[in-house]
Amino acid sequence: MKIVLLSAASSIHTVRWANGLDSIGHEIHVISQHPLIDSFNPTVKVHLLPYRGALGYFTSVFSVKKLLKKINPHIVNAHYASGYATTARLVGYHPWLLSVWGSDIYDFPNKTYIHKWLVQKNLRAADHVASTSYCMATETRKLVPELNDISITPFGVNLNDYSDLQPVSPIQKEKLVIGTVKTMKPKYGIDTLIEAYSILIKRFRDNTDNLKPAIPLLELRLVGGGEQTKQLQLLATNLGISDSVKFVGQVPHSHVPKELEKLDIYVALSRLDSESFGVAIVEASASGRPVIVSDAGGLPEVTVDGETGIIVPRDNPIAAADALEKLILNPELRHSMGINGRLHAAKYYSWDQCIYTMLDVYQKTIQHYKYRL
Numbered sequence: 001m002k003i004v005l006l007s008a009a010s011s012i013h014t015v016r017w018a019n020g021l022d023s024i025g026h027e028i029h030v031i032s033q034h035p036l037i038d039s040f041n042p043t044v045k046v047h048l049l050p051y052r053g054a055l056g057y058f059t060s061v062f063s064v065k066k067l068l069k070k071i072n073p074h075i076v077n078a079h080y081a082s083g084y085a086t087t088a089r090l091v092g093y094h095p096w097l098l099s100v101w102g103s104d105i106y107d108f109p110n111k112t113y114i115h116k117w118l119v120q121k122n123l124r125a126a127d128h129v130a131s132t133s134y135c136m137a138t139e140t141r142k143l144v145p146e147l148n149d150i151s152i153t154p155f156g157v158n159l160n161d162y163s164d165l166q167p168v169s170p171i172q173k174e175k176l177v178i179g180t181v182k183t184m185k186p187k188y189g190i191d192t193l194i195e196a197y198s199i200l201i202k203r204f205r206d207n208t209d210n211l212k213p214a215i216p217l218l219e220l221r222l223v224g225g226g227e228q229t230k231q232l233q234l235l236a237t238n239l240g241i242s243d244s245v246k247f248v249g250q251v252p253h254s255h256v257p258k259e260l261e262k263l264d265i266y267v268a269l270s271r272l273d274s275e276s277f278g279v280a281i282v283e284a285s286a287s288g289r290p291v292i293v294s295d296a297g298g299l300p301e302v303t304v305d306g307e308t309g310i311i312v313p314r315d316n317p318i319a320a321a322d323a324l325e326k327l328i329l330n331p332e333l334r335h336s337m338g339i340n341g342r343l344h345a346a347k348y349y350s351w352d353q354c355i356y357t358m359l360d361v362y363q364k365t366i367q368h369y370k371y372r373l
Contacts, residue, residue, distance in 0.1 A: 001362065002027045004071060006064070006088055007079035009046055010034040012253050013101075013155060014079060018044045020355040029071050031064055033057070038253065057083045061090045068093045075362050078126070081140075082108045082115070085122035095369035097361065098126035099153065102297075105139050106274035120144055128365040130358075132277035133298035139273070151361045154302075155279040156354030157286045159346055161257045167288030167342065168264050170335035175217040176328055179263040181256055181280055184226030189269035189294060189314065191228075191235055194220070196269070196320035198239040200328075203321065216328070218244060223259050225250030260287040264334065265327050271314045273297040282349045285309075285341030290334045292323045302349070308341035 003021060007014040009032035019041045022028045030040065033049040033056045040046055047067055049060040064087055068076065076096040078088035081104040088096050100123075109116035123129060123144045130151040131137040137150040178197065182188045197220045204215050222232070222245065229247060236245040251259060260266065266284035268275075268291065275297035282302050284291050291309035293299040294316075305311045310326070312319040327334050 001075070001359075002029075002071065002073045003362065004029045004031060004068065004073040004076045005079065006031050006076055006084045008032055008034040008084070009040075009048070010037045011079075012038050015040055016155070016351070017077075017079075017355075017358070020351060021358070024355065026359075029067075029073065031067055033060060054083070057086045058090065060087060064091050065093075075366055077362070080104045081119045081122055085126070086118060089122050089125040095127040095365050097128050097130060097365045098123060099130045099132075100136060100140055100276075101132065102136065102274050102276035105136055105143070106272070106276070106297075109143060116143070123147060127369050128361070130361055133301050135273065135298050135301060136276040151364070153358045153361055154349060154354055155277055155282075156349045156351035157279070157282050157345060158351045159286055162260075162283070162286040162288075162342075165257060165261045165287045167338040168290065168331075168334050170332045172331045173216055173264070175219065176264045177219045177221050177262055178265045178267060178324060179221035179223065179259075180267050181223040181251075181259055181283075182268065183224045183250075184222070184228040184232055186228055187270060187272040187274065189271045189296075190222060190232055192269040192271065192294075192315060192317050192320060193222075193267050194232060194235050194239065194241070194245065195317035196267075196324060197245070198236075198241050199317055199321040200324050201241055201244070203325065218328070220245045221248060221263060222246065223248040223251060256283060257287060260284055260289060263289055265290055265292065265324065267292045267320070267324070268299060269294045269312070269314065269320055270296040270299060275299060278302040281309075282345050285338075286345040286349075288338040288342045290327055290337035291341065292320060292327070294320075304340070304344060308337055308344050 015038045018028045018030050022041045022044045028044045030046045033052050051059040076093050078084045079099045081100045085098050109119045120143050130153045132154050236242040266289045278299040281291050293303050294314040296314045300311050303309045310323040312323050
């Protein structure tokens with residue numbers, strides 16, 4: 001099949017979709033106004049557009065039309081319901097699939113009436129719509145209620161990247177590392193995690209006589225760069241826990257498995273529903289780590305509460321501290337949740353399975369378009 005991805009070439013998700021589809025023999029073209037950051041397979045053909053920014057989605061229409069006439073793909077898959085979907089709609093090539101991602105549905109339409117109108121127009125113009133999660137599909141239908149048939153195409157993980165990682169031990173260790181791999185932004189609730197960790201440290205200090213034999217040394221490891229880093233460092237200092245909180249900074253996505261290997265408990269306490277799919281949670285589960293997640297967006301969809309991890313209310317550091325304490329004091333529970341998480345990721349979110357799910361959606365979109373003709 002000849003497939004065009006009209007999407008941000010700078011996004012790791014675009015790279016993974018393109019490389020995954022390419023690796024099983026399909027001819028993949030990526031058309032993008034965003035520059036390359038991560039590596040595409042040598043056989044993936046990347047076409048960079050001459051215009052950038054918000055206006056670029058309009059001014060690039062002629063260039064995209066020209067490229068599509070030359071490529072003549074079986075299908076165009078536009079990723080993101082605002083920018084690239086606008087280009088796809090104006091180009092008018094069929095069939096085309098619109099894949100919604102998150103902020104394009106949760107945030108962009110709420111800016112102004114014009115923003116909402118634009119997304120609604122794009123959604124209605126697509127031959128079919130796909131979402132990475134059920135919760136975002138529901139949110140999409142709030143914008144366009146007649147979209148009854150939205151396909152679910154989750155972001156998977158390459159299980160081979162995690163196969164060599166040993167799950168957490170069922171035997172208590174002298175030191176445990178709690179952590180996350182996230183951009184340091186307010187919506188990801190890193191401040192809630194730091195506050196929960198502070199509550200936990202104080203709780204253990206105050207109960208040292210009763211719990212001392214069971215309490216290991218603790219470290220909070222925060223992997224990721226971002227605008228809130230200095231503010232979060234100051235928060236850790238003000239809470240008196242900076243000596244055991246490590247800010248690692250941003251790492252390449254290829255280093256994520258090694259970072260997860262350093263953790264005993266993975267925590268993601270996002271506060272906004274725009275966290276539409278918990279790919280980081282799936283990665284942590286694939287590495288055999290128990291997870292603690294908030295009830296925001298798609299995070300609960302990829303976590304089996306009580307089996308692969310613990311779901312807590314968002315913006316609730318006390319509940320997060322309670323969940324952490326439960327796992328810290330119970331190494332066998334950490335181990336069993338890690339094992340269950342790995343099995344869950346393998347069953348539902350292997351990258352190979354997700355690629356074939358997307359291919360099925362492509363075929364469905366093509367067939368439905370032909371039927372309408």
